[in-house]
Amino acid sequence: MPEPSDVAIAEHASPAERITRLQAAVAERGPADAVQLLEPEPDEVIVQVLAGLIPAAAVEILWELPEERRRRILETASPERGSQWVRNQSYPEETVGRLMEHPLAIFSPELTAQQTIERLRELVQRAFITYGFVTDASGRLLGVLVFRELLFAEPTRRLRDIMLANPFALRPEMPVMDAMREVLRRHYPVYPVCDADGRLVGVLRGQTLFEQQTLELSAQPGAMVGVEKEERLATPWWRSLQFRHPWLQLNLVTAFAAAAVVGFFQSTIDRLVILAVFLPVLAGQSGNTGCQALAVALRGMTLGDLKPGGGRVLLAKEALLGLLNGSLVGITAGLGMFVAAIMQANTHAVMLSVVVFLAMVASCMVSGISGVIVPMTLKRFGADPATASSIFLTTATDVTSMGLFLALATWLVR
Numbered sequence: 001m002p003e004p005s006d007v008a009i010a011e012h013a014s015p016a017e018r019i020t021r022l023q024a025a026v027a028e029r030g031p032a033d034a035v036q037l038l039e040p041e042p043d044e045v046i047v048q049v050l051a052g053l054i055p056a057a058a059v060e061i062l063w064e065l066p067e068e069r070r071r072r073i074l075e076t077a078s079p080e081r082g083s084q085w086v087r088n089q090s091y092p093e094e095t096v097g098r099l100m101e102h103p104l105a106i107f108s109p110e111l112t113a114q115q116t117i118e119r120l121r122e123l124v125q126r127a128f129i130t131y132g133f134v135t136d137a138s139g140r141l142l143g144v145l146v147f148r149e150l151l152f153a154e155p156t157r158r159l160r161d162i163m164l165a166n167p168f169a170l171r172p173e174m175p176v177m178d179a180m181r182e183v184l185r186r187h188y189p190v191y192p193v194c195d196a197d198g199r200l201v202g203v204l205r206g207q208t209l210f211e212q213q214t215l216e217l218s219a220q221p222g223a224m225v226g227v228e229k230e231e232r233l234a235t236p237w238w239r240s241l242q243f244r245h246p247w248l249q250l251n252l253v254t255a256f257a258a259a260a261v262v263g264f265f266q267s268t269i270d271r272l273v274i275l276a277v278f279l280p281v282l283a284g285q286s287g288n289t290g291c292q293a294l295a296v297a298l299r300g301m302t303l304g305d306l307k308p309g310g311g312r313v314l315l316a317k318e319a320l321l322g323l324l325n326g327s328l329v330g331i332t333a334g335l336g337m338f339v340a341a342i343m344q345a346n347t348h349a350v351m352l353s354v355v356v357f358l359a360m361v362a363s364c365m366v367s368g369i370s371g372v373i374v375p376m377t378l379k380r381f382g383a384d385p386a387t388a389s390s391i392f393l394t395t396a397t398d399v400t401s402m403g404l405f406l407a408l409a410t411w412l413v414r
Contacts, residue, residue, distance in 0.1 A: 141200045
């Protein structure tokens, strides 16, 4: 059933305005929800809508469609665009290959400047063209053609003498983040994309690259707590429920693990009721320490700062920071326990404050280490390091902090 806003688009907008509004509505949705919105539309309209999206988004939506409908849409699109969508889909997600557009301005090195300008006059009527690309008969990229050089060249001069030879190019299998680092100091509006043999397989607009990376970064905080990347503000409540609820069930199971630890030491809590007051203090402080380490680890992975073998260095650093931070906050928490115990006339005030101090130091160290191990483990198993990392980290910190605290109290406070 289309939403009211979608019906309004269909009934009251002009064809061009309708396409623009549909593109905006699709851009606000995940692939599955976008398919539901576009399903009633003619194939020609869907082609125009997809053509205005980031190529990666267009490919995701296309491959959410039923096979027969997808085949019709690919046939309706221009041969260049249809073949480019198919080619893009052959590359893994979050790679340059998913973001490529078809390079229209391809020329032979033997063409003259005058002949090239005549061809460009026709091409610019069909698409926005920034650079020309000079290739040989097998499609290998020889050079890039800057239109300023072309405009001021002698009409009879060959492109092989005008082009910028050996241009910088990206590889289609390159991860988006690696491509971001490569282009960070170049700032070209368009980049050629070549395969291992140097053949031109597509072009990538700098704007598209940065837009895609912005989307990925915006999805990372949600992924840490089990919110799928596909969920957007316009996602229907029932689909959001499908996305989120399984992770909440997992979080509940892990919470039972922490509860089991507390239950194991029930006799100690019955004997020293004051311990219950400080359980959330230990859990909250160690959890925050772990989240700090997790944030640094994820940032290092995202920016490529975490090189092979660098995990051990980061692990040692976070363990040291956990020790130092745990010692400092442990002193404060120990003093708090001492004051609380004195106010209750507890004869174990000194030992209880020592227990809090030791538990805080140990739990902060373990939390810092966990903040590094959790995303590295997820990555090793082929998952997104951010995926539900906060849920796994919280479990580790809660079990460790509460378990250590209650175990030390059981052992030291007689």
